[in-house]
């Protein structure tokens with residue numbers, strides 16, 4: 793996630809290839825919103841994305857951003873951070889649909905995505921004991937990231 797900017801071009805190319813293989817259209821607006829999400833070191837809200845998009849596309853309206861976000865979510869390129877209503881890029885956009893454990897820094901809004909199948913299996917197992925079938929998860933932890941906690945110690 794720290795490598796986002798360096799990997800940006802490679803990631804866009806990879807994402808284009810995935811879209812081509814899936815036969816879905818990676819329109820310029822969808823691409824731009826994705827690039828904005830990738831470029832931001834922190835989770836971005838739809839409003840922030842709209843403001844940034846309007847710098848190059850003054851005519852962009854909220855539905856432009858929401859439609860692009862829906863597409864990116866559907867394709868699994870980004871995740872919604874439910875507790876802060878913002879968006880981050882997925883750390884493995886080629887992966888199948890997966891549940892992530894998100895570590896959200898309350899100081900800098902940086903989000904770290906962890907994929908731990910054993911955690912998801914544990915949750916499913918616990919639910920099963922109650923005859924409950926899980927169809928969706930929101931696994932989000934709030935706290936202070938490493939760089940913020942080392943900054944305060946200086």
Ligand SMILES: [Zn+2]
Pocket residue numbers: 871881882883884890892905
């Ligand atoms: Zn992911």
Ligand SMILES: [Zn+2]
Pocket residue numbers: 897898899900901902936937938939940941
């Ligand atoms: Zn932080």
